[in-house]
Amino acid sequence: MATAFPFSAIVGQDEMKLALMIAAVDPKIGGVLAFGDRGSGKSTAVRALAALLPKMNAVAGCPYQCDPDDKAAQCAECRKPSKGKAKAHQVPVPVVDLPLGATEDRVVGALNLERALAHGEKSFEPGLLARANRGFLYIDEVNLLEDHLVDLLLDVAASGENVVERDGLSIRHPARIVLVGTGNPEEGELRPQLLDRFGLSIEVKTPEDLPTRVEVVKRRDAFENDPAGFVAEWAKEDAKQRKRITAARERLGSVAVADALLTKAAQLCMTLGTDGLRGELTLVRGARALAAIEGAKAVGEAHLKRVAPLALRHRLRRNPLDDSGSTVRVERALAECFAP
Amino acid sequence: MNEGAAIWSDAILAAALTALYPVGLGGVRVRGGAGPARDRWLEVFRNCLPVTMSIRKLPPAISDGGLLGGIDLTATLQSGRPIVERGLLAEIDGGVLLAVMAERLEASTIAHLNAVLDAHEVIVERDGLSLRLPSAFAVIALDEGIDDEEAAWSLRDRLAFSIELGGLSQADLTAASYDAEDVQAARGKLPEVTIGDEFVETLCVTAVSLGITSLRAPLLAVRAARAVAALAGEAAVRREDVEAAARLVLAPRATMLPAPAEQQDTQQQEPDDSAQSDRDREDHTPLDEVILEAAQAAIPPDILKQIQDQTLNRRRSATSGKQGMTRNDPRRGRPIGVRRGELRAGARLNVLETLRVAAPWQPLRRKAKGASTDAATGRSRLLIEKDDFRITRFRQRSATSTIFVVDASGSSALQRLAEVKGAVELMLADCYIRRDEVALIAFRGTSAELLLPPTRSLTRAKRSLAALPGGGGTPLSKAIDAAAKLALAIRSKGQSPTIVLMTDGRANVSRDGQGGRAVAEAEAHEAARQLGATGIQVVLVDTSPRPQASAEKLAIAMHARYVALPYADAARLSRAVQAHVAAG
Numbered sequence: 001m002a003t004a005f006p007f008s009a010i011v012g013q014d015e016m017k018l019a020l021m022i023a024a025v026d027p028k029i030g031g032v033l034a035f036g037d038r039g040s041g042k043s044t045a046v047r048a049l050a051a052l053l054p055k056m057n058a059v060a061g062c063p064y065q066c067d068p069d070d071k072a073a074q075c076a077e078c079r080k081p082s083k084g085k086a087k088a089h090q091v092p093v094p095v096v097d098l099p100l101g102a103t104e105d106r107v108v109g110a111l112n113l114e115r116a117l118a119h120g121e122k123s124f125e126p127g128l129l130a131r132a133n134r135g136f137l138y139i140d141e142v143n144l145l146e147d148h149l150v151d152l153l154l155d156v157a158a159s160g161e162n163v164v165e166r167d168g169l170s171i172r173h174p175a176r177i178v179l180v181g182t183g184n185p186e187e188g189e190l191r192p193q194l195l196d197r198f199g200l201s202i203e204v205k206t207p208e209d210l211p212t213r214v215e216v217v218k219r220r221d222a223f224e225n226d227p228a229g230f231v232a233e234w235a236k237e238d239a240k241q242r243k244r245i246t247a248a249r250e251r252l253g254s255v256a257v258a259d260a261l262l263t264k265a266a267q268l269c270m271t272l273g274t275d276g277l278r279g280e281l282t283l284v285r286g287a288r289a290l291a292a293i294e295g296a297k298a299v300g301e302a303h304l305k306r307v308a309p310l311a312l313r314h315r316l317r318r319n320p321l322d323d324s325g326s327t328v329r330v331e332r333a334l335a336e337c338f339a340p
Numbered sequence: 341m342n343e344g345a346a347i348w349s350d351a352i353l354a355a356a357l358t359a360l361y362p363v364g365l366g367g368v369r370v371r372g373g374a375g376p377a378r379d380r381w382l383e384v385f386r387n388c389l390p391v392t393m394s395i396r397k398l399p400p401a402i403s404d405g406g407l408l409g410g411i412d413l414t415a416t417l418q419s420g421r422p423i424v425e426r427g428l429l430a431e432i433d434g435g436v437l438l439a440v441m442a443e444r445l446e447a448s449t450i451a452h453l454n455a456v457l458d459a460h461e462v463i464v465e466r467d468g469l470s471l472r473l474p475s476a477f478a479v480i481a482l483d484e485g486i487d488d489e490e491a492a493w494s495l496r497d498r499l500a501f502s503i504e505l506g507g508l509s510q511a512d513l514t515a516a517s518y519d520a521e522d523v524q525a526a527r528g529k530l531p532e533v534t535i536g537d538e539f540v541e542t543l544c545v546t547a548v549s550l551g552i553t554s555l556r557a558p559l560l561a562v563r564a565a566r567a568v569a570a571l572a573g574e575a576a577v578r579r580e581d582v583e584a585a586a587r588l589v590l591a592p593r594a595t596m597l598p599a600p601a602e603q604q605d606t607q608q609q610e611p612d613d614s615a616q617s618d619r620d621r622e623d624h625t626p627l628d629e630v631i632l633e634a635a636q637a638a639i640p641p642d643i644l645k646q647i648q649d650q651t652l653n654r655r656r657s658a659t660s661g662k663q664g665m666t667r668n669d670p671r672r673g674r675p676i677g678v679r680r681g682e683l684r685a686g687a688r689l690n691v692l693e694t695l696r697v698a699a700p701w702q703p704l705r706r707k708a709k710g711a712s713t714d715a716a717t718g719r720s721r722l723l724i725e726k727d728d729f730r731i732t733r734f735r736q737r738s739a740t741s742t743i744f745v746v747d748a749s750g751s752s753a754l755q756r757l758a759e760v761k762g763a764v765e766l767m768l769a770d771c772y773i774r775r776d777e778v779a780l781i782a783f784r785g786t787s788a789e790l791l792l793p794p795t796r797s798l799t800r801a802k803r804s805l806a807a808l809p810g811g812g813g814t815p816l817s818k819a820i821d822a823a824a825k826l827a828l829a830i831r832s833k834g835q836s837p838t839i840v841l842m843t844d845g846r847a848n849v850s851r852d853g854q855g856g857r858a859v860a861e862a863e864a865h866e867a868a869r870q871l872g873a874t875g876i877q878v879v880l881v882d883t884s885p886r887p888q889a890s891a892e893k894l895a896i897a898m899h900a901r902y903v904a905l906p907y908a909d910a911a912r913l914s915r916a917v918q919a920h921v922a923a924g
Contacts, residue, residue, distance in 0.1 A: 037554065040554075040555065043458060098465070099408075099455065099463035099465055100448060100451050100452055100455060101407070102465035102466065103465065103467060103680075104680055105467070105468060106466060106467075106468065106469070107465070110468055111701070111704075112468075113411075113416075113422050113468040113700055114422050116703075117421055117700055118420055120703050120707050121704070122704065122708075127465075128465060140455060141454075141455075144447060144451050166727050168708065184494065207555075208553075210544060210545060213547075213548065213555060213558065214540065214541050214544045216555055217540055217544055217558045217559050217562060218537065218540055220555075220559055221540065221562050221563075224364075
């Protein structure tokens with residue numbers, strides 16, 4: 001694969017970077033959806049994340065890169081008591097591309113064609129969901145993906161498990177994935193039912209101020225002329241971010257959330273009229289991850305406020321009489337709930 | 341040099357630059373129908389390419405399989421192991437893709453193209469195959485669209501150049517000034533060409549001044565400037581190279597004309613970095629102006645016209661992407677592919693695809709089921725399982741729903757109401773033939789009522805119309821709110837709503853049911869503005885005996901087409917509305 005643009009060298013796009021960091025720290029956040037203008041560098045950020053993530057420990061030879069220390073989340077093969085202590089090795093966290101035009105058999109996995117033809121035997125060929133286990137599945141142009149595939153992916157992402165029944169073969173394997181979808185709203189909208197199932201949503205805008213734009217173009221140009229040199233220049237900064245993710249993951253469990261803050265979160269969701277509890281849970285989860293990233297001991301109001309637009313803006317009901325954007329509506333509700 | 345000759349010389353330059361730096365610049369969109377100018381340009385382009393570089397056509401209706409590749413079934417079955425058939429996108433690596441009728445490319449084809457243009461590799465996850473094949477190429481998009489019909493924005497955004505050859509005459513087509521050797525020599529120099537920071541900044545400033553939001557534009561312009569310098573044999577980018585890049589890359593993307601010069605100055609001073617000395621700034625403002633002027637002079641006439649006309653239609657053209665307005669239906673429309681599926685009611689089995697899918701698994705299944713050779717004929721039967729079923733998917737233009745909003749108040753005299761009823765009935769009959777849906781909202785007194793939810797039933801519609809009483813106040817704001825709500829609900833189902841509002845525009849009942857013309861009219865205007873913001877198509881039929889200024893103002897607020905119809909009979913009213921709906 002070609003060299004990725006360094007994560008820290010991305011100019012602006014603070015929300016996008018924040019959402020990806022939160023998802024890296026707490027994969028249970030439920031995926032990230034980024035919608036935005038043409039040429040605003042949505043894909044760049046996701047690909048940069050792949051290079052940034054700290055490596056993880058995995059059972060050697062396991063097609064699902066199971067965690068040797070987490071028995072509960074392992075595949076059937078790794079869990080077999082006969083296996084004893086598995087050999088482990090360090091692997092990069094998978095960031096798997098789901099290309100458009102992918103067929104369902106490659107996404108969920110199917111019989112291995114080569115072995116069926118050559119030896120007439122049935123064996124399971126894991127699909128993209130297996131490859132993305134414990135990592136990220138990236139769907140560019142998610143709004144162009146077939147609806148039935150999007151449904152399937154969201155189902156798997158929610159349950160953490162992929163079940164395949166084919167040709168008398170029945171396979172069940174862990175698929176703990178973070179979905180990252182990007183798209184351009186001008187090319188078709190995503191159904192509201194699907195929107196709601198992504199944890200965080202981001203509106204990516206092309207930066208409007210000139211210095212930022214100039215900086216983007218300059219860095220991109222520098223990167224293209226000498227990818228290796230540019231990456232080396234930013235390696236230190238990227239390493240710092242990587243450390244922040246590792247530290248935040250360790251800290252995540254011990255970050256306290258005060259009851260008063262939970263009430264605030266609930267109040268905010270009620271003001272906005274979001275359906276169901278999903279919004280509230282994501283809001284609190286996201287705020288906790290943010291607190292962990294910033295090294296705070298407890299979640300503060302500031303964390304909640306920063307995460308609220310990301311966690312809630314795609315859950316609002318469309319109001320035909322209010323033509324202001326959903327971001328504005330979230331901000332208005334924030335001002336209302338956090339009024340002194 | 342006259343105008344045509346200048347366009348042609350820039351077009352030739354674009355051809356040479358693309359031949360020189362195909363991967364970095366993405367390619368060229370060529371606007372205009374087939375003709376001698378386009379043929380000539382393509383010939384010039386071919387002559388600039390090294391002989392080893394291939395050009396292949398991308399047919400507009402290419403299938404995903406043909407584009408991305410898949411299993412070569414015949415070879416696979418013969419050899420007993422999977423044989424990969426590479427798709428066009430992988431085959432074209434190092435060459436040029438000629439997209440004929442680029443305006444007709446499917447959204448999915450465009451998306452595949454974009455993905456490969458961005459990542460320089462084809463990722464295939466199909467038919468049991470998992471491959472990554474490197475592929476880098478340039479695209480020449482022959483865009484033959486007329487008026488609004490154009491090649492997809494997302495593709496145009498990735499191609500550096502856009503040229504318009506429609507208006508050229510034979511005399512303009514002068515001899516080409518570049519050949520393959522020039523281009524070859526320049527290609528060697530390209531990696532060494534440097535560009536000054538001030539030029540990068542200038543290109544960014546120019547892009548902003550022309551209202552170009554995408555950051556790909558200045559980036560492509562920077563690369564183009566380098567390529568122009570390389571073609572001229574220079575080691576560093578000069579002012580004229582930047583000028584050419586702005587003309588070729590930025591001008592065709594302009595969405596607005598730059599603000600007058602004095603405003604320009606104040607705009608530029610704020611963002612300037614404090615680290616920069618004043619002397620720098622003095623040097624640099626004139627440079628920006630020179631480049632901006634060059635770019636502005638090169639804005640193609642049709643785009644210039646669009647910019648000037650766009651006051652009213654801007655929002656609509658930005659949001660109503662045509663691609664989003666099609667939907668999938670199990671049975672009708674154009675086939676757009678197959679998917680795995682169950683044979684439910686309405687699904688159409690694709691026999692060929694089903695057999696294709698089942699074929700490789702036959703030996704395996706036979707083995708599993710034991711010998712299943714038919715004793716009588718001695719031939720083996722195909723073993724097809726449920727998972728093999730492939731369903732043809734269709735796409736059709738989305739259904740249109742017309743929402744009639746009828747003013748049944750006292751101010752619309754009863755006579756007019758009868759005409760309106762007659763017209764609606766005529767249109768209903770027509771909608772019925774086209775299988776469109778119709779909804780009816782009537783407003784009078786203090787409320788707006790949905791008399792008929794979207795339906796195709798002609799009898800139901802007629803019955804509810806006949807029963808519509810008249811008289812009372814005009815709660816116009818409520819009517820507009822109700823129509824907007826219904827239209828948004830219809831749109832979220834993937835259909836295209838059109839509102840036909842028949843009123844004299846004289847609101848006199850406000851949302852809270854109180855009388856009072858001033859408040860009611862202000863409210864109606866506000867409601868109209870919000871409806872306008874949704875981009876939903878509206879036709880306002882002014883039914884008052886004399887055309888009313890208030891109705892026309894309302895139409896402007898909701899970006900509606902305004903039709904004044906004093907003393908019209910039902911048939912004329914119907915024809916007028918039909919014409920306006922069809923035009924949208």
